Amino acid sequence: MPVIVLEAKDFTSPLFLMRTCAVLSSCTAFSLVASQQSVLEPESNTFRVFCMFTWCFFFILTLLIHILSIIQFHSLIPISWKNLVITVAVLGGLMSFSASVLFPWNVMDRQKVTPRCVAAAVASCLTVLAYASESCVLCIQPHEQRGYMGSTPGLLKILQLWGGCQMIPLIVDVAHGLHGVHAWQLWASGASYSVCVLLSFVTLVVILGDLAGRCLLPFDRFLAGFSLIGVLLYMLATVICFTKILQLRNPGQSSPKIGELFIMETVVSSVTLLAYTVDLAFSIKQLCDRSHM
Template structure:
């Protein structure tokens, strides 16, 4: 199929404008953070996020300009808003965590600049999500709906929980504090993450019609199971905080703040799955 170059006016559309801003701010945040020493796991995670979404945004902008959406084996109605919403969540997570996990004596102007650029990238991604949701129903897909955006948040929170789990595994007293409930909770987080990720990939791959089971009923089943599993996760996280020694409750220490961050993330994820379940049940009843 011949490649047809788009007109220059394609780059002057509001959507193209915010994507160019996303590229600029992602690049600036990555460049400023890359010059800081020493490296840490969360710093590498932030740099990966900025670089990864810079690449995805550039590819989407290029595809939109060259106009070969029809030869991409993905749902173009769902792909851009999925990337934009996930990019917004990753940028706001990096903006909040980057200053927290950097030592106070290392908060140089470059670190502050990287945080500011990450916040600006977040605002640009949110603007793109808003512009896509303003399009007509024929131009947007399932991921532009509230259940679709909740799926993106579930995948993001699942990534965050996995990162927090890996951080806890690196703590010196990890071995003596683990219990069967800890590992059972970790398995629940992974299972819920895989269910949400699988659902999102099915939608992005435009494979809903090839699903062997009714997709709306499958969503209800997944959401119901995820709500039950995340109730266990939330209870485990809250219990972990309640049994902490009083002298360990120090939020200015990133290591000691991990249980609180994990608990807040778990509760927000449980809320997201609960709201998603309500939407899924409503969709199933409307089609019945």
């Protein structure tokens, strides 16, 4: 089978240039950080690993998508290509944004700034801009070209997955010595985030694999059930987050870093709860519309 490559004009298209920028900037970010010794405090290595994983993981994914788009082999992959590219672009932008915030917060705020750290932070910000631009281009395409993940419910599910992924380093860092938090709070919030992340991955796999027709029940009912579970669990997690913040008023339990961690967890949890709530409203509306048909 002959290999088909893009025409010369396609190499100057916005998508090609944006993906090239995302690949180069993410590669630059993790290369600069990996080429120097860790300047972070031992308890902050969780965020360094998170940032490195984010840059490396989406660098590999975007590079593979870039190569497959050039040689036009994506039609041979047994997944929904249009849903894959929009998912990687949007989720890559959100995750890179988190890395662009967490990395300077852990390095530069501790007065351990080096030229490589500054360059890595700038490269990470460029990665965010590249993914954001690619996401905008993909989202303005017709519905048939951008797929389900490019619609409002699909984007909400990407936001839900991003929120769950942000909780992983936060919970791990808080669990390091149980900084000002009770064990039951840690287990309850951790279990809530884990279940929601698992449900988000299952939903993503079903959509990318075009497996919705093989479900035992109509897929829209599964989505509504998943959204309802997410709303309930994130309501619990958000209440626990606000409880942690109130506990900071107690003498001897507050410190600048712990307060910042709790505030970040509360903000992300609230945003994710909002995404689940809106997604549940969309799912209920879709079920009601079908019942009247």
